[in-house]
Amino acid sequence: MVLVRRYLRNPAALLGAVLLVLVLAVALSAPLLFPKDPLSLAGRPLQWPFANPRLWLGTDSSGRDIAAQIFYGARVSLLIGLVATAIAIAIGIAVGAVAGFYGGLADEVLMRVTEAFQTLPNFLLLLVLVAVFGSQITTVTVAIGLVSWPAVARLTRAEFLTLRNREFVQACRVLGMGDARIILREILPNALPPVIVYASVVMAVAILLESALAFLNLSDPNIASWGNLIGAGRGVLRTQWYVSAIPGVAILLTVLGVSLVGQGLNDALNPRLRRTLPS
Amino acid sequence: MTILLLALRRLAASVPTLLLILAGLFLLLQLAPGDTVDALMAQMGGGDPATADELRRFYGLDLSATAQLGRYLWRLVRFDLGVSAIYGKPVATVIAERLPVTLLLAGSALVLSFAGGTLLGIVAARRLDRWPDTLISTLGLAFYATPSFWFGLMGIVLFSIRLGWLPAGGYEEVGGGLTGLARALDIARHLVLPSLTLALVFLATYLRIMRASMLEVMSLDFVRTARAKGMGETGIVVRHALRNALLPMVTLVGLQAGTMLGGSVVVESVFALPGLGRLAYESVVQRDLNTLLGIVFVSALLVIAVNFAVDLVYGRLDPRIAAGR
C-alpha cells in the first residue's frame, strides 16, 4: 500500500495511468459506440475531421470511418501488447532464471541462444517469421513475443546471478532446501520487480513493432490497426495528411502511457532517496 | 594488445552464435510454404512440373534437409548467398549494391543519437529536477513513444510538402548527373530527414541511459574525492564523471546495433531509400526467401562487427578490462 501511495504521488506516473485507463476505455467501448465493422464503408472518402458530425474524425481514402478504426485499433494494440509481452516475459524469466541460477554449461548454452537472438536485428527476424508463418494476428503476436524475450532473459539472469550468492539464499541451501523451491519461492519474488518494470518497455516496443508491421502492410489486413491506417494514409499524405496523423497520435499516447506507468512503477519500487543518513 | 586479443576472443566466441542463427533460420525456412523454385515459377508466370523438378535439382532442393543445411553453410563460408529470384542476380551482388545506403543511414543516425543523447543526458543530470531536466526527459519520452515511420511521414508533410526545404524521399536526384562534392551534398540533403527519423528513437534511449549513468557516477566515492581535492563541478564532470558514465553508453551501442538495422527497414520504406532494409521488405512481399536470408546473414555479420568495435573501444576506455577475467 505504501507502493500505491508512492506511485500516486508521482504526477508523471499518474498521467501514464490515466492515459492507459483512457486507452482501455476506448478499446472496451468500441463495439458499443461503433457496432458496424470498422473496415466497412461509412461514407464519402477523405472527409476532413469535424466536417461531418457523424464521422467526427473523418474518413480515409476508402471511405472508412477513422474514429471507428481508432477505437478498434486500441483493442488490437493493447491485446497484442499484452499477449506478446506475456510470452516474452515468460520465456525470458525461464531462460534467465535457469542460466543465472545454475551457471556453468546451462548458462553458456542458454546465453549463446540469447546472444543469437540479439545478434539478429529483431525487426528482420520478425519479417522472416511473418514471411514464413503468415500474418494472421495470432502469428504476428506470437512472433513479436518470440523476438522480444532476450533482454528479459539477460535482466533476469543478472538478478539471479546477484541473488543466488546472497546470504539468504545460501541459508536456504544450508537448511537443505531443493533447487526448484529456492528458484521459485526464494529468488524469483526478489528478482521480479525490475522484470515487471521492464515489462513496460517490452510492451511499448511490442506495440510499436506491430504498428510498424501493419504500416508495411505485413500485419493482418482484416483487422483495424493503427499502423494499417497510417499506411493507408500514405497515398494521400500530400493533401489529406490527417489520415496518417491521427492514428500516429493514438500510438504515441498509448506507448507514452505504458512507458510512464513503467517509470512510475520503477520510481515507486526504488525510491531513490536523495539523502544519505549519517553513518 | 591484450585488449585486441580479448576482443578477438569474443569475436571467435560469436562463431557458434552465428552458426546457431544460420541453422535456426535454415530450419525455419524449411517450414515455409513454397520454396525458391515456387517463387521463380511465379515470377516466370507459371510453368510445367518437369521444369520445376529440374530447377529443384539445380538448386539442390531435392536433397535431405541436413544435406541442404551442410551445402548452405558451405556456400555461406564462400560468401555465396545464392541467386535472388526477383532480381535474377546473385544475392551477394544485390546486397552489395544496397549496403552503402544502409550503412550511411544507420551510421549517421548512430552518430546523431549518440552525440545528442550524451549531451542532453549530461545537461539533464546536471540540472536534475529543474526545467532543463524536465524538458529533456519529457522530449525523450515523447520521442521514445513515437513510431519512427510516423515521425518520418510527418517530417515529409512539414519539411518537404509544406516548407519545401528537403526532398521527400530517394537517395539522390535521379538523372541529376551530379558528381564529386555536388553529389555528396545532394545525398546528404536526401539523408537529413531519414537519419533524423531513425535517430530520434535512439536519441531517447541514449539520453535516458546517459542521464541515469551520470547521476549514478556523480554519486560515487571518487567524485567525492575529487571534490575534496578542491575541484570545481565542471572539472569533475569533464575529467572524472564523463568517461565513467560513457561506459554503459558504449555497451548500449553494441546491444542496439541490431535494433538500429531493423529500424532502417521501416525508415527506408518511408523515404524510398534503396537500402538493405527496403530490400528486406521487398523480398518479404515477393517471397524471395533466398534474398531475405542473405540480408539476415549480412545483418548478423554487421552486428558482430559493431560489437567487435565496441569491445575495442570499451577496452580503451576501461583499463580494468585488460587486467580482469
Next chain:
Amino acid sequence: MTKPVTGGPLLRIEDLSVRLPPGADRSHALSGVSLAVEPGEILCVVGESGSGKSMLAGTVMRLLPPGVAPEAGRVLFQGRDLLAESEAAMRRIRGAAIGMVFQEPMTALNPLRRVGDQIAEVFRIHTRLSRSAIRDRVRALLDEVRLPDPDSALRAYPHELSGGQRQRVMIAMALALEPALLIADEPTTALDVTTQGRILALIREIQRRRGMGVLFITHDFGVVAEIADRVAVMQGGRLVEAGPAREVLGRPRADYTRALIAAVPPLAPRAPRGEGGAPILSLAGVSKTYRSGGPFGRGRVTHAVRDVTLDLPRGTTLGIVGESGSGKSTLARCIVRLLDPEAGTIRLGDTDLARLSRRAMREQAHRVQMVFQDPFASLNPRRRAGDLVAQGPVLRGVPRAAALARARELFALVGLDPAAVGRFPHEFSGGQRQRIGLARALALEPEVLIADEPVSALDVSVQAQVLALLDDLRDRLGLSMLFITHDLRVAAQICDRVAVMKDGAVVETGPTAAVFADPHHPYTRALLEAVPGRAWSPTDAAAAPAA
C-alpha cells in the same frame, strides 16, 4: 594560504548544529557540538553508527549530502568561519589547506585514471607548477607514503594496487599540498588488521614530522588507543565527552563512554573449557581451488583452502582467524557444502560430508547449520521472521503450526520478543536480525554451528550482546561451534581454541590462551602485534572510578 592565528586552535567547532532532511530518523545530524583541534595533535572522534561523526567531517569540508545543511554554529579554521565562506573560497581550501582521506580505498579513486595523474591533479588545481615539477613532487609523495616501487605506482591504475596501497595513495593525495589539517574518516576500517597497523603508523609518523593537525573519525576504541592525543565521544549527534586520550580511555566520565568501552572485548583470552573432549567434527586434508577464466581463459588457479586438518572437540568453540583472502570463509562454506571441496574428508560423527551427493547432503543438512555475516543480506526480505525460523523444520516435515510454535520458543531463547514472529526482517535492527539468523540455525537442532563473522557488521555494544548470547547458548545447549572471525579481540572473547589461517593454510592451532600468550608462527605474532590498542585494557578502564 592565510597564516594560522598564533596560539589559537587550528580548527574550532562552536555549537554546531546540522539539520537532516525531513523524513530522516531524527531532525538533526549534529546538535550543539563544540570541539577544537590544536595544531600538531590528533583528535579522535569516536562513536557508533548514527552518532553523526562522519557528518562532522563532512561539515568541516562543506561536503554534505544534499538536503543536509548546517543550521547554527561556526566552524573556525585558522580563524575563518568555513560556514560563511563562498563555494569558490571553499574549493581553494579543500585539498590545499585541509586534506581528506576516506573509508573505502577501493572506490575512492577513479578506476579509469592512473594513480599518478590523480595525485598530480591536486597540484594542477591549486598551483601553477610545471609538468615536470609536479611529476617530481608526486614521486616524492609516493616515496613518503612508502609505496613500494613508486615509479611504477605512478603509472598504475587503482585496480592494480591492493587496498592498503590505495589508501597510501589517498594519503599522498591528501598530503600533497602540506595541509594544516588532515581529516581522516575511518581510514583503516576497510583494511586488514596488519595493513591497518601500518597505515596508522604512517599517519602518526607524517603527522609528527609535519606538525599537522588531524581530525580522525573512527568507531574503534582500539584505534583510538593506538593513535589519539585527544578523544571526543559522540552519541546521537551530540558530544558526550572530550578530553586527553589517557583520561577518556583510562577513566571515562560519561556513562555512555563507560558502556562503550566495557563492550570492547579485551584481548585477554578466556580459560579454555571442554579440553580433551572427543571431536565431533574432524577435517582432514581439505582443499579447495578456484579456477578463473573459463574454457578459453588463461585459467588462473587460486588455492583458497589447502590441506586443512582440524578437530572441533564436542561442546567447545573453535575460532578460525585470519585476514581477508585467508580462506576461512571458503573453509566454512566447504563444511556446509555450499562449496564442494576437491580433496579431504569432513567427518561429522560417522558421516563424511565431503563425499555426500547433493541430495544426500540435503538429508544431512540439519546436522550442521550456519550463521551468516551480513544481517541485512542473510534474511529474505519478503518472508516474515517466524517463517524464516520455521522454514528448516517445515522442510524436514514438521507441520507448519508446530514449526511456528517452535519458532516462538526460539525467539525467546535468542532474546527476541516471541510476538515479533509476524514482522518482516526490515522491521528489526541489525543485532536483532543476527538473532533471527541464529534462531533459524538453532531450529534444526544442529550438532555443529558454524558462525561466519556473525558480529563483524555490528556496532560494538550490539556485538557484545550477541557474543554474550552465543556464549550463553553454548553453555546451555552444549553447542559445538566453529567461529570464523578476523577480529582477535572477538576470538579471545569466545573461542576455546583457535586456528590461524593464512593463504588457505592453517599455520598455527591450539588453545586460545596458549596461542595468544606464546605464538609460534611469525604470522600469528604479526597478527597479534597489529591488534590496535593492544596495550590498553578496556576492562580496567570500564572498572576505573569516575574522575
